Amino acid sequence: MYGIFLSPIYIGAQELVLQKDSIITINLDEVILISARKALDYHRQPKPLSTLDEYLESSKKVDMVKRGAYAWEPTLNNMFSERLSVTIDGMRIFGACTDKMDPVTSYVDVSNLSKAHIASGQQGAEHGTTIGGAIDLELDRGNFKETGLYGGLETGFESNNQMSVVGAELNYSDSKFYVDTDIIYRKAENYVAGGDEEVQFSQFEKYNVSANGGYKIAEDRALTSSLIFDEARDVGYPALTMDVSLARAIIASIGFEQDNLWGSLRDWKSKIYFNKVTHVMDDTKRPDVPIHMDMPGWSDTYGFYSQALLKLKKHQFLFKADGYYNKSLAEMTMYPNDPNELPMFMLTWPDVRTANGGVYVEDELDLNGSFLKIATRMAVQNQNVADEFGLNSLRIFYPEMEKSKTRFLKSISGQWHKMWMPWHLNAGLSYGDRAPSVTEGYGFYLFNSFDNHDYIGDPGLANEKSMEANTKISWEKSKFKLTAEANFFHIKDYIIGEVDPSLSVMTIGADGVKIYKNLEYANLFNTSLDMEYAILPELKWSGLISYHLGKDNNQENIPFISPFAYRSSLQFNSRSFSAGLRITGAAKQVNYNPDFGEDQTQAYTVCSLTFGKTLNFNNDSMYAKFGVENIFDENYSTYTDWKNIPRMGRNFFLTLSYSIN
Amino acid sequence: MKTIKSFIATFIVALALTSCTSDGDDNPKMEENPMAEFNLLANIAANGHTLELYSEGKNGFTTGYNEIFVRIKDNADESYFIDPEIAWMPVMHMMSMNHSCPKSELAITEEHNTVAKGYVIFQMPGNADEFWDITFTYTVEGQEYTLTETIDVTAPSDGKQKVTSFMGSDDVRYVLAMVEPTDPQVAINDIQAMLFKMENMMSFPRVENYTVALDPRMPGMGNHSSPNNLDLTYDNNAKSYNGKLSLTMTGYWKLNLKLLNATGEVLKGEDITDENEASTLYFELEF
Numbered sequence: 001m002y003g004i005f006l007s008p009i010y011i012g013a014q015e016l017v018l019q020k021d022s023i024i025t026i027n028l029d030e031v032i033l034i035s036a037r038k039a040l041d042y043h044r045q046p047k048p049l050s051t052l053d054e055y056l057e058s059s060k061k062v063d064m065v066k067r068g069a070y071a072w073e074p075t076l077n078n079m080f081s082e083r084l085s086v087t088i089d090g091m092r093i094f095g096a097c098t099d100k101m102d103p104v105t106s107y108v109d110v111s112n113l114s115k116a117h118i119a120s121g122q123q124g125a126e127h128g129t130t131i132g133g134a135i136d137l138e139l140d141r142g143n144f145k146e147t148g149l150y151g152g153l154e155t156g157f158e159s160n161n162q163m164s165v166v167g168a169e170l171n172y173s174d175s176k177f178y179v180d181t182d183i184i185y186r187k188a189e190n191y192v193a194g195g196d197e198e199v200q201f202s203q204f205e206k207y208n209v210s211a212n213g214g215y216k217i218a219e220d221r222a223l224t225s226s227l228i229f230d231e232a233r234d235v236g237y238p239a240l241t242m243d244v245s246l247a248r249a250i251i252a253s254i255g256f257e258q259d260n261l262w263g264s265l266r267d268w269k270s271k272i273y274f275n276k277v278t279h280v281m282d283d284t285k286r287p288d289v290p291i292h293m294d295m296p297g298w299s300d301t302y303g304f305y306s307q308a309l310l311k312l313k314k315h316q317f318l319f320k321a322d323g324y325y326n327k328s329l330a331e332m333t334m335y336p337n338d339p340n341e342l343p344m345f346m347l348t349w350p351d352v353r354t355a356n357g358g359v360y361v362e363d364e365l366d367l368n369g370s371f372l373k374i375a376t377r378m379a380v381q382n383q384n385v386a387d388e389f390g391l392n393s394l395r396i397f398y399p400e401m402e403k404s405k406t407r408f409l410k411s412i413s414g415q416w417h418k419m420w421m422p423w424h425l426n427a428g429l430s431y432g433d434r435a436p437s438v439t440e441g442y443g444f445y446l447f448n449s450f451d452n453h454d455y456i457g458d459p460g461l462a463n464e465k466s467m468e469a470n471t472k473i474s475w476e477k478s479k480f481k482l483t484a485e486a487n488f489f490h491i492k493d494y495i496i497g498e499v500d501p502s503l504s505v506m507t508i509g510a511d512g513v514k515i516y517k518n519l520e521y522a523n524l525f526n527t528s529l530d531m532e533y534a535i536l537p538e539l540k541w542s543g544l545i546s547y548h549l550g551k552d553n554n555q556e557n558i559p560f561i562s563p564f565a566y567r568s569s570l571q572f573n574s575r576s577f578s579a580g581l582r583i584t585g586a587a588k589q590v591n592y593n594p595d596f597g598e599d600q601t602q603a604y605t606v607c608s609l610t611f612g613k614t615l616n617f618n619n620d621s622m623y624a625k626f627g628v629e630n631i632f633d634e635n636y637s638t639y640t641d642w643k644n645i646p647r648m649g650r651n652f653f654l655t656l657s658y659s660i661n
Numbered sequence: 662m663k664t665i666k667s668f669i670a671t672f673i674v675a676l677a678l679t680s681c682t683s684d685g686d687d688n689p690k691m692e693e694n695p696m697a698e699f700n701l702l703a704n705i706a707a708n709g710h711t712l713e714l715y716s717e718g719k720n721g722f723t724t725g726y727n728e729i730f731v732r733i734k735d736n737a738d739e740s741y742f743i744d745p746e747i748a749w750m751p752v753m754h755m756m757s758m759n760h761s762c763p764k765s766e767l768a769i770t771e772e773h774n775t776v777a778k779g780y781v782i783f784q785m786p787g788n789a790d791e792f793w794d795i796t797f798t799y800t801v802e803g804q805e806y807t808l809t810e811t812i813d814v815t816a817p818s819d820g821k822q823k824v825t826s827f828m829g830s831d832d833v834r835y836v837l838a839m840v841e842p843t844d845p846q847v848a849i850n851d852i853q854a855m856l857f858k859m860e861n862m863m864s865f866p867r868v869e870n871y872t873v874a875l876d877p878r879m880p881g882m883g884n885h886s887s888p889n890n891l892d893l894t895y896d897n898n899a900k901s902y903n904g905k906l907s908l909t910m911t912g913y914w915k916l917n918l919k920l921l922n923a924t925g926e927v928l929k930g931e932d933i934t935d936e937n938e939a940s941t942l943y944f945e946l947e948f
Binding site: 290291332334336337338341342343344345346347389392393395396397399444445502503504505506508509 | 846847848849879881882883884885886887888889907908909910911912913947948
């Protein structure tokens, strides 16, 4: 009876409540709701058909690096992709662009997803090794709920870049079988920054189709599968020298779920998956390029995981084994201005094969009045340069370099939670390391337009090791909630590019060549204060201020560290009407590093206003949301805006969602 | 077609010889045609013999370094002479004068006692009015023979400079030729070159113990250079200048050079700087 009650297949709602009780209290996880399965949830979405990037940006810990209007790169605790674990339903996937134009989050759309789980630091180690934390995007699925057939149509329009969005979904779910299908299409022209400044090459077009289903082969066993096809074309990157003609991903998985394994092991979930990413850069539409080039890249990943829970008296264990195999290949062909000369070819990612296998174990202990969560991940990772041409290229720099390199990766963390109502205290200590990314280890003359340098990897880099401490104190009463939190990362062998003056630039116009090096250490510090106050049951005010600092061992500033930032919002929700006023801003950047192409980012404040209304027709319902962003048409850029490209100016949006039940 | 014919011919000869019973080291080592994989450049019939010239990779004589294999067939019985003594003298017949070029001796190869090997470095191609010929003087069966054959020397098909003839600051005329790489890779390549001085019109002795400084550049890529190159220094065993050449990508490379004598004086060539994009002494590669 106990087992059945807890089974995630049997009934979803109870499961969710239980998880909330047991996990949210200990984890400092942040969950961003993306899909609105119920009409009520619409209120919680500031902008229903916005891009996934905008959803993630609403997180307290995530900042988005913008190189254009599309495919923003998430950063967490001021750390970038290579220090994060970004997964889709626990599946590892890696972008195929050497210039980070295709973060993993660009290959899914909001129509595919139900939630984004954001975990800070080593608490994100469940899905893979990480330093800064993890973002896991949970796919939206029927999950054997008795909801029958239902569908929806959505459309949206944004005035600033004339973006139109059309989406449709059709789903069926009962206790034996479910299938979810959806399709979404977006097309946007150039956007206009504050003060009528058109940002050239900021257009994009993309579509995404997905289907996932589950079938119960027995009362306690189910087979699941998912398939996502995502393709973007004609994507402009105004901050870069190149655009993208094609970015395509196929993401597929087959899973098996069983309520009970042996003994007290339960909730056994296993999945095998593969994904294939193709990315083609294009500069043929740019005027005045010094030399035309083709830069395609490919990243294929095959992986699996299998996990089970074990609940003993005071313990709740999660055991997980996982592995993946990734092939990363990217090439560059440059066409000389003299048509009689042969094209110039190099491998920028030399077909690096990464094989990673690991085990993850966590235990949540009930210590009579406080909880302790201990988690560890042990992994072994091998990287092998499969292409002789690429290996010989790298051996120009590292004549003694081995073809293959194996690393052991470790993570251990402890997180303690104590309550003295209305006080909560969370404190954690952890250690984790990571291997260099393909770019850091094997990149060959990768141009970084931000600091205008070519970058070359070093396969002999040491693992980067992070020691992390975090604490969070909150005070919660029914109407008022105040949370103060801070984390500190001491990162040994911090990997960053350093100028090698002896090297000659490859990219025409570049200022120099940097080689990835291990710094002795770097320290990163993040702190924030978060307040919520329910003025009326329907009216809630929230505010957040945050401060960040990052220094290396010479007390030099680490690049891309947020200045003092704040946001404040007032949200009104009634049964059928909602309204929100939101202010976000940052102070002038004080700590920046010109050696990495940074300049001082000016202070800014932007305001937005939204209204939502739900209308019911018999069984069906329609939800309309209207809003205006950057009301005062401020021309601004933030510290994460690549080469200071300005953000969008005043923008009106309207979205309509019609759901058929 | 020629190679097939000669292969069949040697095959028949081989059969005939293996069916004979005479033993001993004097026998031509003819189990297989040693030149089967080579390109026949010339077939010169004279004195009842046929002189065959082969190259390993090239289809003709080109300016720069040419490695050449020679063997002599006795037309009477279609056999090849063992350990022939062969000397050669290439001559350029110009409008106003004649001159020769750097060359090695022709020495019998270790693998095959019917085949002699050597190299010749043509500084210039022939044209409608000016041409190269080679005079071979060889001794077989105790008798010396001579023959002269006109050959067609062309510039390499890619038109890239693999040899250069220049006047040094010491008023000596030098010839510098690139031997390797013949098949350049995106990698650290071995680079090999040979240096000769022009003693007179007909004599080009080898120059030893100088240094050839190397600075490879891509003029099409803002004069991009590569790391971990090694200047060419004289290798007494190989009798050539050897160094390391890094090529970071395919395409057109200009190998800027500087020739320094044994005391370190620059005889030819300049450093590459922002103002000076190329040296007057250089080789070219495109792949």
